[in-house]
Amino acid sequence: MTRALLAGESWSVTSIHTKGFDSFTTVDYAEGGQALIAALEDGGIDLTYMPSHVAATHFPTTREQLDAYDVVLLSDIGANTLLLPSRTFVRGQASPNRLALLRDWVRDGGGLAMVGGYLSFQGIEAKANYRSGALAEVLPVVMETGDDREETPQGVRARLVGTHPVTDGLDAETPALLGYQRLVPKDDAQTVAAFDDHPLLVLGVAGAGRTLAYASDIGPHWAPEEFTSWPGFARLWQQAVRWLAGEGQAR
Numbered sequence: 492m493t494r495a496l497l498a499g500e501s502w503s504v505t506s507i508h509t510k511g512f513d514s515f516t517t518v519d520y521a522e523g524g525q526a527l528i529a530a531l532e533d534g535g536i537d538l539t540y541m542p543s544h545v546a547a548t549h550f551p552t553t554r555e556q557l558d559a560y561d562v563v564l565l566s567d568i569g570a571n572t573l574l575l576p577s578r579t580f581v582r583g584q585a586s587p588n589r590l591a592l593l594r595d596w597v598r599d600g601g602g603l604a605m606v607g608g609y610l611s612f613q614g615i616e617a618k619a620n621y622r623s624g625a626l627a628e629v630l631p632v633v634m635e636t637g638d639d640r641e642e643t644p645q646g647v648r649a650r651l652v653g654t655h656p657v658t659d660g661l662d663a664e665t666p667a668l669l670g671y672q673r674l675v676p677k678d679d680a681q682t683v684a685a686f687d688d689h690p691l692l693v694l695g696v697a698g699a700g701r702t703l704a705y706a707s708d709i710g711p712h713w714a715p716e717e718f719t720s721w722p723g724f725a726r727l728w729q730q731a732v733r734w735l736a737g738e739g740q741a742r
Contacts, residue, residue: 493736494537496560498550499568499610500524500710501542523710524566526719527606527728534729543568547576552587557596561736566709567608569619570626594625598698602735605630607672608708613639614672631680631695632704635673641689642670649691655683657694657703657731661723665691670713671706694734701735 501522508515522542531538539560541549550573551557573589597603605611605626610619612634621627622634646667651658665684668691676682676693684692693704708714709728718724 492535492537493562493733493738494539494560495531495562495564495732495736496539496541496551497524497528497531497564497566498541498546498573499543499566499606499608500527501544502567523708525710526714526724527564527566527709530725530728531732533725534732536729536732543572547572550589552589552592554592554596557592557601560601562602562604562732563593563596564604564606564732565611566606567610569610569614570621570624574624588625590625594629594697597629597700597702600699600737602701602703602732602737603629603697604703604705604731604735606709607706607713609640612672612674612704612706613637615640629695629697629700629702630704631677631693631697631702632674632690633677639672639674640670641673644669647671647686649684649686652682652685655681655694657692657734658683658727659730660726665723666718666721667715668707668713668718669715670708674704674706701737703731703735705731 503518503520506517528538528540546568570590576586578584579586609615613619613622615638617637646669648667649665651661651663671691673689676690677695680693680695682690682693691706695702
């Protein structure tokens with residue numbers, strides 16, 4: 492059974508309510524990966540989910556811990572969450588560089604996917620900040636230097652490009668998405684789904700490992716319910732994770 496780790500896809504919102512002279516605050520917590528989690532579990536994937544605040548502390552810090560998985564998926568979780576655990580940022584203690592550890596694990600045969608969002612790739616105001624880090628060396632795309640979001644509130648559809656086990660059996664055109672990241676495929680990468688001007692799904696090889704860049708989100712707001720309830724959504728991610736795990740011959 493393929494073993495996968497999904498990190499990210501959670502957030503909290505602090506609101507200030509002002510009513511004349513008086514004000515008060517409320518805090519809400521949410522998770523956005525339900526559709527992806529359900530798709531992978533329904534496909535027989537042995538999935539471990541770490542929300543962003545859990546990954547900050549518990550994301551693997553050793554090779555042995557990473558070796559418990561075949562595939563790691565990062566979704567809407569910025570580089571700083573993995574680079575700056577509290578022992579380093581608060582207490583000034585050295586800790587492993589988890590991005591470098593993940594890069595080396597991929598080169599030795601692991602599978603890595605980065606899923607788009609406001610804190611993926613470069614992200615909003617470039618705060619995700621993966622372009623200058625270790626994972627940029629193994630991801631199959633080149634990132635922009637600044638804010639790389641392309642908002643498409645009118646909706647845009649991606650089309651399949653060629654054939655590949657990851658997109659086998661999917662419709663030739665996806666339902667509409669409401670935004671994505673502007674990414675450039677590396678020369679040795681393969682784009683298997685694209686909008687008119689930018690890729691949606693790019694696959695690559697890094698050493699003995701496989702990598703995937705998905706330029707849009709897997710939940711609101713970029714991925715509306717019409718997209719996540721599309722039968723191709725579950726098929727795409729089940730096939731993607733199995734391919735990342737090394738199943739099938741096509742690389």
